[in-house]
Amino acid sequence: MSKIKVAAFSVSLDGFGAGQDQRLEHPLGVRGEELHTWIVTTKMFHRMTGKEGGSEGVDNDFAEKSMENIGAWIMGRNMFGPIRGPWPDNEWKGWWGEEPPYHVPVFVLTQHAREPLKMKGGTTFHFITGGIESALEEAKKVAKGKDIRIGGGTSTIRQFLQAGYINEMHLAFSPIFLGSGEHLFSGIDMSALGFNQVQKINGEKATHIIVTKN
Numbered sequence: 001m002s003k004i005k006v007a008a009f010s011v012s013l014d015g016f017g018a019g020q021d022q023r024l025e026h027p028l029g030v031r032g033e034e035l036h037t038w039i040v041t042t043k044m045f046h047r048m049t050g051k052e053g054g055s056e057g058v059d060n061d062f063a064e065k066s067m068e069n070i071g072a073w074i075m076g077r078n079m080f081g082p083i084r085g086p087w088p089d090n091e092w093k094g095w096w097g098e099e100p101p102y103h104v105p106v107f108v109l110t111q112h113a114r115e116p117l118k119m120k121g122g123t124t125f126h127f128i129t130g131g132i133e134s135a136l137e138e139a140k141k142v143a144k145g146k147d148i149r150i151g152g153g154t155s156t157i158r159q160f161l162q163a164g165y166i167n168e169m170h171l172a173f174s175p176i177f178l179g180s181g182e183h184l185f186s187g188i189d190m191s192a193l194g195f196n197q198v199q200k201i202n203g204e205k206a207t208h209i210i211v212t213k214n
Helices: 032-040 043-048 058-065 132-143 154-162
Strands: 004-011 016-018 070-076 105-109 124-128 147-150 168-173 195-202 207-213
Touching: 004 016, 004 032, 004 058, 004 154, 016 032, 016 154, 032 043, 032 058, 043 058, 058 168, 058 195, 058 207, 070 132, 070 154, 105 132, 124 132, 132 147, 132 154, 147 154
Parallel strands: 004 147, 004 168, 070 105, 070 147, 105 124
Antiparallel strands: 168 207, 195 207
16 A cells, blocks of 8 residues: 655654754754764665665665655755755756666655756656645656655655654654754644554664554
């Protein structure tokens, strides 16, 4: 059955999904990169970024699983790039080079229209100005019964949570405190949203929590 899900989303022990001051020099905010130590050392991430080696084990298993059965992605504009306001041109094509790791349609939430961007390897970025409902509608059209992954950032996930669209979340809690930044759960009642099934698996560098609805 098709799911709308969050997978391999890194969170600090105090609940922040990104640090403060996100910009080109700090795409994930100050110290935000530390949240992702668990995944960047895995064999899957090395392969995805064109490197050899990488660790195997629980963390790698979760990294591998996060990319399975995905028919479409939805992400916020901050995840696509650091540019704010109207697009000055079409030069920025994401953080990932000419062949992004998605290999399916990706719907980017933005307030500023832009023509679709077709990349190598089957990834096409579509820029959606109609909000999360419009993005979800378009994603369902192309997902072909596979899962739709809500890729972040934190604000995007919060919007989909508050709207009740997400069926499953895999969160990787990294053993650090950020103290400030973008908080994932502030003001959100997960139990009221129906997330009452919880699994916990200890990885090598993160604790993996899977929450699902009844």
